[in-house]
Amino acid sequence: xxxxVVCGLGGYVPERLVTNDDLSERLDTTDAWIHSRTxxxxxxxxxxxxxTSDLAVEAGHRALxxxxxxxxxxxxxxxxxxxxPCPATAPEVAARLGVGTVxxxxxxxxxxxxxxxxxxxxxxIASGTADRALxxxxxxxxxxxxxxxxxxxxxxxxxxxxxxxxxxxxxxxxALGPMVLGSDGDHSDLxxxxxxxSRQRASGRPAAPGEQxxxxxxxxxxxxxxxxxxxxSRQAVERAGWTTAQVDRLAAHQANARILEAVAERLGVxxxxxxxxxxxxxxxxxxxxxxxxxxxxASGRLRAGHRVLLTAFGGGLAWGAATLxxxxxxxxxxPRTP
Numbered sequence: 001x002x003x004x005v006v007c008g009l010g011g012y013v014p015e016r017l018v019t020n021d022d023l024s025e026r027l028d029t030t031d032a033w034i035h036s037r038t039x040x041x042x043x044x045x046x047x048x049x050x051x052t053s054d055l056a057v058e059a060g061h062r063a064l065x066x067x068x069x070x071x072x073x074x075x076x077x078x079x080x081x082x083x084x085p086c087p088a089t090a091p092e093v094a095a096r097l098g099v100g101t102v103x104x105x106x107x108x109x110x111x112x113x114x115x116x117x118x119x120x121x122x123x124x125i126a127s128g129t130a131d132r133a134l135x136x137x138x139x140x141x142x143x144x145x146x147x148x149x150x151x152x153x154x155x156x157x158x159x160x161x162x163x164x165x166x167x168x169x170x171x172x173x174x175a176l177g178p179m180v181l182g183s184d185g186d187h188s189d190l191x192x193x194x195x196x197x198s199r200q201r202a203s204g205r206p207a208a209p210g211e212q213x214x215x216x217x218x219x220x221x222x223x224x225x226x227x228x229x230x231x232x233s234r235q236a237v238e239r240a241g242w243t244t245a246q247v248d249r250l251a252a253h254q255a256n257a258r259i260l261e262a263v264a265e266r267l268g269v270x271x272x273x274x275x276x277x278x279x280x281x282x283x284x285x286x287x288x289x290x291x292x293x294x295x296x297x298a299s300g301r302l303r304a305g306h307r308v309l310l311t312a313f314g315g316g317l318a319w320g321a322a323t324l325x326x327x328x329x330x331x332x333x334x335p336r337t338p
Contacts, residue, residue: 002167003170004118009294013281018045026147027154038155039279052139052160053083059160066330066333067166073132076120078136079137079138079286081143090105110285112253112316114312115312116320122176135165145213157282160291161292177240178236183316184224187224191215191216193212193214222258224313229253232311233267244269245268249307250269252311307326
């Protein structure tokens with residue numbers, strides 16, 4: 001069998017740091033209110049004139065460096081905030097990375113984007129279409145958030161993370177285990193940007209005020225996120241031949257501290273085995289898992305031999321989970337390092 005093995009890792013966040021106190025200067029809120037409801041103290045935001053591709057290129061460079069600058073056969077970019085609606089952002093990212101005229105395309109699965117992109121790249125490797133793949137998740141989420149909406153403006157941040165996959169053996173460290181993915185379009189309105197797509201444009205009516213921004217029904221989203229990530233995680237662990245007690249590190253999408261706690265509690269993963277950086281990164285959408293992996297690998301909290309469970313949930317609704325035994329990688333740079 002042609003397994004997909006993680007052999008490189010990189011993450012990057014913009015230099016601009018926005019604290020809860022900074023937000024409280026323009027929103028009716030406080031640091032205490034934000035932190036008690038989200039677990040967030042600060043987040044990173046892109047500067048004026050920057051775009052998702054800029055974040056993706058930097059994270060991609062770092063992942064390729066971690067993998068000894070090896071060539072790749074395909075670039076898969078997960079993003080909800082492409083530079084433009086058309087064309088896809090991935091080809092430009094591939095060109096700027098200097099990887100040649102390899103196939104490059106975007107995957108849109110919101111906060112589950114990284115896992116969907118990972119599964120897509122793994123499928124290309126399994127089929128023999130590629131031997132090495134660069135998988136990037138990059139989000140400039142603050143560009144689609146209403147800056148005056150307290151319910152969303154305090155949650156999201158910007159950043160990118162990337163991994164390099166190579167063909168290998170299913171039994172070696174870093175090999176991706178069975179992947180569990182799911183969706184439920186009956187609840188697509190729970191997380192959405194109502195305007196800008198063909199549905200709104202074909203309606204013949206202009207977008208209503210605020211419809212160009214990201215919107216989320218928090219209470220219902222919380223319930224679905226906890227249920228879906230828990231169920232997918234259990235399935236992934238079972239298919240890998242593990243038990244949840246054998247999970248050394250839980251790397252869940254950094255959506256909200258309350259969601260993370262609820263999922264971990266249902267899975268029985270104690271606090272010391274949970275990876276988290278939401279306090280100083282915020283929710284970076286599809287980029288949150290690879291950013292979390294890069295952040296904790298650089299700090300030493302994620303080490304070779306750890307059994308790692310990945311899980312995410314986002315708009316669509318879409319969700320997923322995967323397992324792997326963490327490999328020994330080349331140097332991983334702290335995402336906050338310029």
